[in-house]
Amino acid sequence: MGNDVGFVMQTGQMFSGTGTELRVGGVSIPPLTPGRMPMMTNTGGNGVTLADNTTVQGLFINDPTGTGITGALGITNVVISSNHIVTTLSTVISLPSAQGSHIVESNTINSDGIGILMSGQNRFQQVEVRNNNVSTAAAAAVQIFNSAIHGNNMIIEDNILTTTGSAVAFFDVSASAPTQVLQIHRNSFMGQMFFSKPVPGDVCLFLTSNSGPAYNLQNTGGGTFQLRSSSQAAFEAANTVVLPGAGFLYTPGPSSFLFSSSPCP
Numbered sequence: 001m002g003n004d005v006g007f008v009m010q011t012g013q014m015f016s017g018t019g020t021e022l023r024v025g026g027v028s029i030p031p032l033t034p035g036r037m038p039m040m041t042n043t044g045g046n047g048v049t050l051a052d053n054t055t056v057q058g059l060f061i062n063d064p065t066g067t068g069i070t071g072a073l074g075i076t077n078v079v080i081s082s083n084h085i086v087t088t089l090s091t092v093i094s095l096p097s098a099q100g101s102h103i104v105e106s107n108t109i110n111s112d113g114i115g116i117l118m119s120g121q122n123r124f125q126q127v128e129v130r131n132n133n134v135s136t137a138a139a140a141a142v143q144i145f146n147s148a149i150h151g152n153n154m155i156i157e158d159n160i161l162t163t164t165g166s167a168v169a170f171f172d173v174s175a176s177a178p179t180q181v182l183q184i185h186r187n188s189f190m191g192q193m194f195f196s197k198p199v200p201g202d203v204c205l206f207l208t209s210n211s212g213p214a215y216n217l218q219n220t221g222g223g224t225f226q227l228r229s230s231s232q233a234a235f236e237a238a239n240t241v242v243l244p245g246a247g248f249l250y251t252p253g254p255s256s257f258l259f260s261s262s263p264c265p
Helices: 232-237
Strands: 014-016 022-024 027-029 048-050 054-057 060-062 069-071 076-081 084-087 093-096 099-105 108-111 116-119 122-130 133-136 142-145 147-149 154-157 160-172 180-185 188-197 203-208 214-219 225-227 247-251
Parallel strands (some): 014 054, 048 069, 076 099, 093 116, 099 122, 122 154, 154 180, 188 214, 214 247
Antiparallel strands (some): 022 027
């Protein structure tokens, strides 16, 4: 495949490389070229432009001049899986003002820009970001902000996140919604994992078995920010700090957080 003009998807489409298993209507079609990804780029824009209810999998998207994979404002229900995506200066995966449910899994991402970006007036039902290997220079590997999770969960698990910048993962819950649940498990990261709640409202963070140098938690907007653990000591013991002198920072202080092992509301 020698596509150098990108690909614009239509609603309901699946765009799959021949090196990846394809499941259609419950039927599994084995890879036609196992271990080989078709390569594409765009010398004048985005690699892949999503539509609602679409899937992109098994592609090598090599340094388009625009974003690697993106969609229009309000993009709904997409799956981005098992791709290798490289960009020089631009964001790799961008889902602006996302709605509905989204899965970003098993991708390899290399970029000087942001790895996975969900921004704008996000109104998720569920987001799953898992088993990705994301390496960025200066920018965040994962950045999700101005978000309101109106359904179940935001699940970030089993990722390897690396950046040469200060924040490897940035989660900003600055849109109103019922209690929002964030599950962050078993991630290995180099850089600061940052959580911010600058507006009133309730957030429940379930953070376990992560490994990295620093965890920065901010509750400056009022409301309840529950850290699901029986105590501050138990919460910190459930995650690993890999560098001396770093660790857990609470703003304005630990007393502004609720340490409780009760299930998230």
